[in-house]
Each structure stands twice: as structure tokens, then as C-alpha cells.
Amino acid sequence: MLNPRYYRHTKIIATLGPATESPEMLEQLIAAGVDVLRLNMAHASREWVLDIICRIRIASTKLDRHVAVMMDIKGPEIRTGEVEGLIDIKKGEQLEFCTSEDQRPPSDTLRVQVNYKGLPSEVEVGQIVLVDSGLLRLGVMDKGDTYIRCQILTDGKLGSRRHINLPGVHVNLPSLTEKDKNDLAAGVEAGIDLVALSFVREASDVDELRMFLNEMGSSARIVSKIEEQAGVRNMAEIVKASDAIMVARGDLGIEIDYHQLPLVQTQLVKACQAEGKPVIIATHLLESMVSSPMPTRAEISDISNAVREQADAVMLSGETTTGEYPLEAVEVFKNIIRSIEPSVDYDLNSTIILREPKAKMLRSAATLAQDLGQSGIIVFTRSGFLAHVLGALRPRGVPIFAFTDREDVFRQMLLPWGVEPFYMEFSDDPEKTIKDAIAYLKRREWCAEGMWLVVITNVLAGEQVIDSMQLRQVT
Structure with a gap:
């Protein structure tokens, strides 16, 4: 439900493991507000994948709160x-x-x-x-x-x-191993939404995975993990080839000089924001909470920095796989995000390269919604493009209500910053679709009477379909 004083933009990712894979814990994680659940395939089997994704979908349906599933394949090690x-x-x-x-x-x-x-x-x-x-x-x-x-x-x-x-050494290992391909086949069968590709060295690694997914008929989006020097050197081309980036600070902090890690993190965040691609900050964000109920002061500052840099998502690994306080770790994330997000400047992302006229119209929509105050933006999309661009523009305090009639796109839109996706059938009549969307938001208490909404939609002008930006007041 929309809180008139606060709306969480930064998404939360939790990794599943022995501490969280039971049906009861899955329900509690989802109810706590986790947006994406990560499957670490380093030691996982095909049977586990099929079973755990089935459990996730059952828990989501029971709670009427859906999450995306990201398979993190092991890669060349x-x-x-x-x-x-x-x-x-x-x-x-x-x-x-x-x-x-x-x-x-x-x-x-x-x-x-x-x-x-x-x-x-x-x-x-x-x-x-x-x-x-x-x-x-x-x-x-x-x-x-x-x-x-x-x-x-x-x-x-x-x-x-x-x-x-081997810091600085370009190892001639394949980007996809046989285990990766077998794991992906199981994931595609079970309906994964995102694939995290480990040890990405160049854009061709991403292209190889995309070709493999296409051959299997999967629309899963690719998250490239930057965790070695070659990936840092080639970050610009990797960002362009990928659907999202993960700053995998574990191996990355070993591969490069440790004191350079914050600088590289910032470079990667800025590179993603310029291209309008989601970026995830991962590894050791709450490492002490594997065995402690409270975070360290340094961890609090680390997470705060990720929120200030406006990363799309922050991720838990060991904290929720084998940790003793997985739900508490999620609450710590939420509390820090709630405190820090309102302190970030309200300036829109000025570095993003908007290549299409429709994308430039979205900047106007974001500016208008911010100026209105207590507003939101509604978009209708079958590809997720509009929602991703709006999220990348970073309109502070403005929920991005993204409606789609595709289930895969619906779950994939759970990753970008500030996007609240909804699955809804579209009508042939654009006006009916808009009214259905507003009625849905009102019924679910995401908006109230009198609230202004900026609506991005198509309208008919004679026989021509044109893009439009409308202002609607909830009645």
C-alpha cells in the first residue's frame, strides 16, 4: 500500500539456502518485502531448482505477492x-x-x-x-x-x-560450462526470470548466454557479474550487452587492489545509470549478521552508500542462505533504505542517454510527477522498456506503476529501481485499459481519491496510434 510519506525505491534480493528454503521461511521472506530470490547454483542440483521454484510460486500465490527468481550460474572457476x-x-x-x-x-x-x-x-x-x-x-x-x-x-x-x-590473468575458460547449461535447462523449465552470469570478461560472454537462452525459448534477462579485471576494463561494452549488472564484490575485491573497490563500484553504478540498466550491489553487505542479530556500523554505512549512489538493488548472500538471522537482515535493509532514500537529492538522472523520442517523453513525465507531489506514473508495456527507462530516470518519491499482460515481463520488472509492476489483461480500448488500471490501484490502496497520476499510453488519432502523456485525477 502507498504510504503518503514514503515509498521504497531500492529493491531487495535474498539468496536461498538451508536457512530460508522451507515453505514457511519462503513465505516470511516474501511477506517481509524481498523482491528477488537468488538461486546460487555453485552446489545446487536440477532437482533442487525444480522443487524450490515450485515452492516459491506457491508461496507467492498464497500471499498474493510475487517475486522474481534469479538463477546465478557457477561459471568458469x-x-x-x-x-x-x-x-x-x-x-x-x-x-x-x-x-x-x-x-x-x-x-x-x-x-x-x-x-x-x-x-x-x-x-x-x-x-x-x-x-x-x-x-x-x-x-x-x-x-x-x-x-x-x-x-x-x-x-x-x-x-x-x-x-x-589469478589477478590480471585472462583465463581461457569457456563462459558457459556444461554444468551451467544443465542448470539453465532446469531453470528455463521451471520458469526463471533472471540469469546472473559469473566472471563476465567481455560482451561476447553475454552474447553467448543470450543465444543459448534464445535457443531454449527463454526470455530471461541477463545480469552480468563483474568480478575480475577484464570485466572492469570492458565494463562499457558489457553494460551495453547486458540487461543488468551485478557488482560482485567478493571476487572483485580479490582481483583488484582492495582500496580501488569503492571507486570501481561507483564507476559501474554510473555506467549502468548512463545506459539505463539496473545495477545490483552484492556481497558482504551484512556479513556480520550471518551470526549476529545486529549489523556493524561499517555495514550500515556501506548499505547507505549503495542507496545514496542509487543502485537499483542490494543483495544478501550468506546472510540468508546459512545465516542465523535472515529475516532480521531483510529488516535491516528496509530500515536503512527507509532512512537514507528521503535524504537523496531529487534531481533526475542527468547522465542517462535517451535515444528514442518516447524515452525523452518519459523524462517529462518524471518531472511532472515529481512537481505534482504525492503522484505516481502509470505505464503500459509488453516489453518492460518504458518501466526500465522510468526507473533509470530515478524520480524520487514517485511510484512507477507498470502494467503488463505478460507474466515474464511482470516478474522481470521487479528488479528496476522504483518500479511496482502489475499483471493485468489489456483491453482493445485504450481508455478502458486506463480506467481498469486506476480502478485496480484504488482497489489495492496504491492510490486514493484526489491523487494525480501521470499516464503514458497510446491513443487513436483517426487511424494513427500516437504516444501520449496524460494527467488523470483519481475519482
């Missing part, structure tokens, strides 16, 4: 193999990463397998290798056809299947 327990490694000692083809005789040097046969050809002597989110730091001393020998630069513990980062 280099990982260590299985080891027994946790191995203590000491600074100054040596460790070898070996491919499965390594046939050398046993050695006193600790050897650990890796899942990528091309590793020795990708690195050079002197290269830094980071393991387990950068907790372990090694330097390459020597290499052969089937191994690299490293000197350990930091003390630590090495476990099984730990992620390996």
Missing part, C-alpha cells in the same frame, strides 16, 4: 581438488598445483590437484596466486606442463575445492 581435512600451510614453504595429467613421481613437496588443465600455460613465474577468497597468497616459482610450483607467502589452512584467483 578454477578450484583446488579434494584434500583430507584442513592442511596447515606455512609461509616460506612450497606447494604445487597439479593437473589431473601429472605423472611425476611422488615428492616431499605438498601437491594439490586443480580442476583446470590449462593452468600451467596461463601463469608466469612471479605471478601471484590467491586461494580461498584471497586468504592464502602464493607466488609462482616454477612450472611445467602439468604443474606450477609456488612459494607460500602467508600462513593459513587449505581445504577442499577452494577457489583460485
Whole structure:
């Protein structure tokens, strides 16, 4: 329901896991206000995907509040193999990463397998290798056809299947693995709305995924995760090729100098706003709340900064997969957003490039709605284009009521900033469609008598259909 003093623009994404995948917890998450539910496919199966999406849809229908489902595919990763327990490694000692083809005789040097046969050809002597989110730091001393020998630069513990980062190295791994394709097939069957593509290095990675989705008949929108140096270098072309961007700060903070991360985040947000593409800020926003009922002061400031930068969405990962306080984490998000959003300047996004005349008309609609105060904008769309442009314009305090007669577009519009989508059949008579929409909003208490609404619609002028901007008062 529309609060006359406040309307939340910033969307909330929560990742599902053992702490939140039960029907009861799904209902509570959805009722709490989560807009998008993320499925992390790093360790998920086809059966889990089919089951969990069915549960999500049942919970949404029961509550009459729908959410989008985003499948986050694993992508090309280099990982260590299985080891027994946790191995203590000491600074100054040596460790070898070996491919499965390594046939050398046993050695006193600790050897650990890796899942990528091309590793020795990708690195050079002197290269830094980071393991387990950068907790372990090694330097390459020597290499052969089937191994690299490293000197350990930091003390630590090495476990099984730990992620390996090679900062600055362009790894020749495919953008879509066989696991990704199998996961996507299950997701398409179950009706996913968004696909998050991991380790995007260039625009062609996005194009490959889009072609794969098209071949399967899926209209799912692509969220490109920027989490390595190549993705940062090529951000402009990746933003243009993608439907949305995720600033995946976990791996990104390892791949680049950590003190550059806030600057890169800002660059990515601005690049998305210029192209009118949604941007998600992810990873470690409330990491302490995995085990604590309250956030740290630094986390509060971090989330506040994302809201001030006007990111479209903020995301929870471990906080809602295995965390002890998943619902509390969602409430923290909502409370911070509620406090910070009203403090942001009311200037519209001046950096967005509006290439179509209809998009330029939307800027006038956003300005008018803001000037009216306690207003809203109604758009009718079958592609989501109008809603995405309006969201990208960032009209503060103005709900964007986006009506569509396509279910897939309806759920995809749950991601952009400020957009409140509704699924409704359209009439052949544009006037009836407008009246039906206003009656729907009034019935659901999104608007009240006397409120002014800016309506973007088509009208008939003789035999010609023209775009129009109308001002309607709720009666």
C-alpha cells in the first residue's frame, strides 16, 4: 500500500539456502518485502531448482505477492581438488598445483590437484596466486606442463575445492560450462526470470548466454557479474550487452587492489545509470549478521552508500542462505533504505542517454510527477522498456506503476529501481485499459481519491496510434 510519506525505491534480493528454503521461511521472506530470490547454483542440483521454484510460486500465490527468481550460474572457476581435512600451510614453504595429467613421481613437496588443465600455460613465474577468497597468497616459482610450483607467502589452512584467483590473468575458460547449461535447462523449465552470469570478461560472454537462452525459448534477462579485471576494463561494452549488472564484490575485491573497490563500484553504478540498466550491489553487505542479530556500523554505512549512489538493488548472500538471522537482515535493509532514500537529492538522472523520442517523453513525465507531489506514473508495456527507462530516470518519491499482460515481463520488472509492476489483461480500448488500471490501484490502496497520476499510453488519432502523456485525477 502507498504510504503518503514514503515509498521504497531500492529493491531487495535474498539468496536461498538451508536457512530460508522451507515453505514457511519462503513465505516470511516474501511477506517481509524481498523482491528477488537468488538461486546460487555453485552446489545446487536440477532437482533442487525444480522443487524450490515450485515452492516459491506457491508461496507467492498464497500471499498474493510475487517475486522474481534469479538463477546465478557457477561459471568458469578454477578450484583446488579434494584434500583430507584442513592442511596447515606455512609461509616460506612450497606447494604445487597439479593437473589431473601429472605423472611425476611422488615428492616431499605438498601437491594439490586443480580442476583446470590449462593452468600451467596461463601463469608466469612471479605471478601471484590467491586461494580461498584471497586468504592464502602464493607466488609462482616454477612450472611445467602439468604443474606450477609456488612459494607460500602467508600462513593459513587449505581445504577442499577452494577457489583460485589469478589477478590480471585472462583465463581461457569457456563462459558457459556444461554444468551451467544443465542448470539453465532446469531453470528455463521451471520458469526463471533472471540469469546472473559469473566472471563476465567481455560482451561476447553475454552474447553467448543470450543465444543459448534464445535457443531454449527463454526470455530471461541477463545480469552480468563483474568480478575480475577484464570485466572492469570492458565494463562499457558489457553494460551495453547486458540487461543488468551485478557488482560482485567478493571476487572483485580479490582481483583488484582492495582500496580501488569503492571507486570501481561507483564507476559501474554510473555506467549502468548512463545506459539505463539496473545495477545490483552484492556481497558482504551484512556479513556480520550471518551470526549476529545486529549489523556493524561499517555495514550500515556501506548499505547507505549503495542507496545514496542509487543502485537499483542490494543483495544478501550468506546472510540468508546459512545465516542465523535472515529475516532480521531483510529488516535491516528496509530500515536503512527507509532512512537514507528521503535524504537523496531529487534531481533526475542527468547522465542517462535517451535515444528514442518516447524515452525523452518519459523524462517529462518524471518531472511532472515529481512537481505534482504525492503522484505516481502509470505505464503500459509488453516489453518492460518504458518501466526500465522510468526507473533509470530515478524520480524520487514517485511510484512507477507498470502494467503488463505478460507474466515474464511482470516478474522481470521487479528488479528496476522504483518500479511496482502489475499483471493485468489489456483491453482493445485504450481508455478502458486506463480506467481498469486506476480502478485496480484504488482497489489495492496504491492510490486514493484526489491523487494525480501521470499516464503514458497510446491513443487513436483517426487511424494513427500516437504516444501520449496524460494527467488523470483519481475519482
